[in-house]
Amino acid sequence: MSTEPPEAGHGYIQSKDAYLARLRRIEGQARGLQRMVEEEKYCIDILTQVSAMTKALQAVALGLLEDHISHCVVNAAAAGDHAEAEAKIAEASNAIARLVRS
Amino acid sequence: MSTEPPEAGHGYIQSKDAYLARLRRIEGQARGLQRMVEEEKYCIDILTQVSAMTKALQAVALGLLEDHISHCVVNAAAAGDHAEAEAKIAEASNAIARLVRS
Amino acid sequence: MSTEPPEAGHGYIQSKDAYLARLRRIEGQARGLQRMVEEEKYCIDILTQVSAMTKALQAVALGLLEDHISHCVVNAAAAGDHAEAEAKIAEASNAIARLVRS
Amino acid sequence: MSTEPPEAGHGYIQSKDAYLARLRRIEGQARGLQRMVEEEKYCIDILTQVSAMTKALQAVALGLLEDHISHCVVNAAAAGDHAEAEAKIAEASNAIARLVRS
Numbered sequence: 001m002s003t004e005p006p007e008a009g010h011g012y013i014q015s016k017d018a019y020l021a022r023l024r025r026i027e028g029q030a031r032g033l034q035r036m037v038e039e040e041k042y043c044i045d046i047l048t049q050v051s052a053m054t055k056a057l058q059a060v061a062l063g064l065l066e067d068h069i070s071h072c073v074v075n076a077a078a079a080g081d082h083a084e085a086e087a088k089i090a091e092a093s094n095a096i097a098r099l100v101r102s
Numbered sequence: 103m104s105t106e107p108p109e110a111g112h113g114y115i116q117s118k119d120a121y122l123a124r125l126r127r128i129e130g131q132a133r134g135l136q137r138m139v140e141e142e143k144y145c146i147d148i149l150t151q152v153s154a155m156t157k158a159l160q161a162v163a164l165g166l167l168e169d170h171i172s173h174c175v176v177n178a179a180a181a182g183d184h185a186e187a188e189a190k191i192a193e194a195s196n197a198i199a200r201l202v203r204s
Numbered sequence: 205m206s207t208e209p210p211e212a213g214h215g216y217i218q219s220k221d222a223y224l225a226r227l228r229r230i231e232g233q234a235r236g237l238q239r240m241v242e243e244e245k246y247c248i249d250i251l252t253q254v255s256a257m258t259k260a261l262q263a264v265a266l267g268l269l270e271d272h273i274s275h276c277v278v279n280a281a282a283a284g285d286h287a288e289a290e291a292k293i294a295e296a297s298n299a300i301a302r303l304v305r306s
Numbered sequence: 307m308s309t310e311p312p313e314a315g316h317g318y319i320q321s322k323d324a325y326l327a328r329l330r331r332i333e334g335q336a337r338g339l340q341r342m343v344e345e346e347k348y349c350i351d352i353l354t355q356v357s358a359m360t361k362a363l364q365a366v367a368l369g370l371l372e373d374h375i376s377h378c379v380v381n382a383a384a385a386g387d388h389a390e391a392e393a394k395i396a397e398a399s400n401a402i403a404r405l406v407r408s
Contacts, residue, residue, distance in 0.1 A: 012139070012145055012148075013142055016139055016140075016142070019139050020136055020139055020140065023132055023135050023136045023139065024136065026132045026135075027129055027132035027133055027136070030125055030128045030129035030132050031129055033125050033128075033162075034122055034125045034126065034129070037114070037118055037121050037122055037125065038118075038122065040115055040118070043114055043166050043167075043169060043170040043174070044170065044193045044194070044197055046114075046166055047163055047166055047167065047170075047197040047200070047201070048197070048200070050159055050162060050163045050166070050201075051163070051197075051200040051201060051204045053159060054156060054159050054160065054163075054201075054204040055204050057152055057155060057156050057159070058156065058204070058406055058407075060135075060152060061149055061152045061153070061156075061406075062399065062402060062403050062406065064145050064148055064149055064152070065145075065149065065399070065402060066395065066396075066399040066402075067145060068145040068146065068149075069375065069379065069395050069398065069399070070392070070395050072145070073375065073379065073380070073383070074379070074383040074391055074395070077379070077380040077383035077384045077391075078383045078384065078386065080384065085380055085383075086376070089372065089375050089376050089380070090372075091146045092146070092375065093368065093371070093372040093375070095146055095149040095150070095153075096368060096371060096372075096402055096405075097368050098149070098150070098153040099149070099152075099153060099156075099402075099406050100364055100367075100368065100405050100406055101305055101306070101364075102153045102156040102157045102160070102305070160304055160305075163304075164297065164300060164301050164304065167297070167300060168293065168294075168297040168300075171273060171277065171293050171296065171297070172290070172293050175273065175277065175278070175281070176277070176281040176289055176293070179277070179278040179281035179282045179289075180281045180282065180284065182282065187278055187281075188274070191270065191273050191274050191278070192270075194273065195266065195269070195270040195273070198266060198269060198270075198300055198303075199266050201300075201304050202262055202265075202266065202303050202304055203262075203407055203408070204407070215349060216343070216349055216352075217346055220343060220344075220346070223343050224340055224343055224344065227336055227339050227340045227343065228340065230336045230339075231333055231336035231337055231340070234329055234332045234333035234336050235333055237329050237332075237366075238326055238329045238330065238333070241318070241322060241325045241326055241329065242322075242326065244319055244322070247318055247370050247371075247373060247374040247378070248374065248397045248398070248401055250318075250370055251367055251370055251371065251374075251401040251404070251405070252401070252404070254363055254366060254367045254370070254405075255367070255401075255404040255405060255408045257363060258360060258363050258364065258367075258405075258408040259408050261356055261359060261360050261363070262360065262408070264339075264356060265353055265356045265357070265360075268349050268352055268353055268356070269349075269353065271349060272349040272350065272353075276349070295350045296350070299350055299353040299354070299357075302353070302354070302357040303353070303356075303357060303360075306357045306360040306361045306364070
C-alpha cells in the first residue's frame with residue numbers, strides 16, 4: 001500500500017516514547033468520554049472534550065508528518081534519489097490532504 | 103461553566119449504548135496506534151489511521167450536536183422559553199466553531 | 205433541493221449588509237492572492253493568506269449557521285411544527301458536517 | 307517574516323496560470339455568494355456554496371504545499387544544505403498546521 005522501504009528506520013522513532021505517551025493520554029481521553037456518557041453529562045461539555053481530543057490527535061499527526069518530511073523525504077533527496085523523493089512527497093501530500101479534510 | 107439544567111435528561115441519552123460502543127471502538131483505535139508506533143510501522147500508515155480515528159471522533163461529535171439541537175434547543179423553543187433557547191443556541195454555536203476549527 | 209419555505213424571511217436577512225461587507229472583503233482576499241501569484245511571492249506567504257481567507261469564510265459560515273438555528277429551527281419549534289423543526293435540524297446538521305469536513 | 311531566498315524561483319511558478327485560473331474561479335464564487343445574500347437565498351443553500359468555496363481554497367493550498375515541498379525543501383536537501391532544508395520544513399509544517407486548524 002505504502003512505499004515503505006524494508007530497512008525503514010522512520011523519522012519518528014527517535015521520539016517513540018514521546019509519541020507513545022501522547023497516544024496513551026489520548027486513549028485516556030477516549031475512556032474519559034465513555035465515563036461522561038455513562039454518567040449522562042451535558043452534551044456540550046462532552047463536545048468540549050471531543051474537541052480537545054481531536055486537537056491532541058491532530059498534534060500527533062502534525063508531528064509525525066514533520067518527522068516524515070524531515071527524514072524520509074530529505075534522506076531521499078539528499079541521496080539524489082529523485083524518484084524516491086517524489087514518491088515520498090506524493091504520499092505526504094495525500095496524508096496532508098486527508099488531515100485537512102478530516 | 104455550561105448552562106446545563108439540573109433536571110437534565112439530555113438528548114443523547116436514548117442512544118447512550120450506541121455512543122458508548124463508538125467510543126470504545128475509538129479507544130481501541132488509540133491502542134492500535136500505540137501498537138503501530140511500538141512496532142515502528144511506516145509513518146504514512148500511522149497517519150492514515152490517525153485520520154480514520156479523527157473522522158470517527160468527528161462523527162460522534164456531529165451526532166451529539168444534532169441530538170443537542172433536536173432536544174435541548176427545540177425543547178426550550180417549544181416551551182416558549184426564548185432566553186433559554188438563545189442560551190442553548192449560543193452554546194451549540196460555540197461547540198460548532200470549536201469543531202470546525204479542530 | 206432544500207426545504208426552503210416559499211415565504212422565507214431568512215434569519216440572516218437582518219444582518220444582510222454585514223454579510224455582504226464580509227463577502228466583499230473575502231472577494232478582495234481572492235484578488236490579493238492572484239496578485240501574490242502574479243508577482244511570484246513566496247509560497248509560504250501565499251499559504252498564510254489562504255489560511256486567513258479560509259478562516260474568514262468559515263466565520264461567515266458559522267454566523268449563517270447560528271442565524272439559521274436561531275430563526276428557522278426555533279420558529280418551527282415555537283410554532284409546534286415538529287416535522288418542520290426536524291427537517292430544519294437535519295438540514296443544519298448536514299451543513300455542519302460539510303463544514304467540519306471542508 | 308519568511309525565509310524566502312532572494313533569487314526565489316518558487317515551485318508553483320511553472321503552474322502559475324493554473325493557479326491564477328483557480329483563484330479567479332474562487333473570486334467568482336465569492337461574488338456568487340454576495341449575489342445569493344443580495345437575493346436572500348436560503349441560508350442552507352448559501353452554506354453549501356461556502357463549503358464548496360472552502361474546498362476549492364483548500365485544494366489550492368494543498369497544491370501550493372506539495373509544490374513547496376517538491377521544490378524548496380527538496381532543492382535544499384539535494385544541495386546538502388541541511389540548515390536550509392530544516393528551515394523550509396519548519397515553515398511547511400507551520401503552514402500545514404494552520405491549514406489543518408483553519
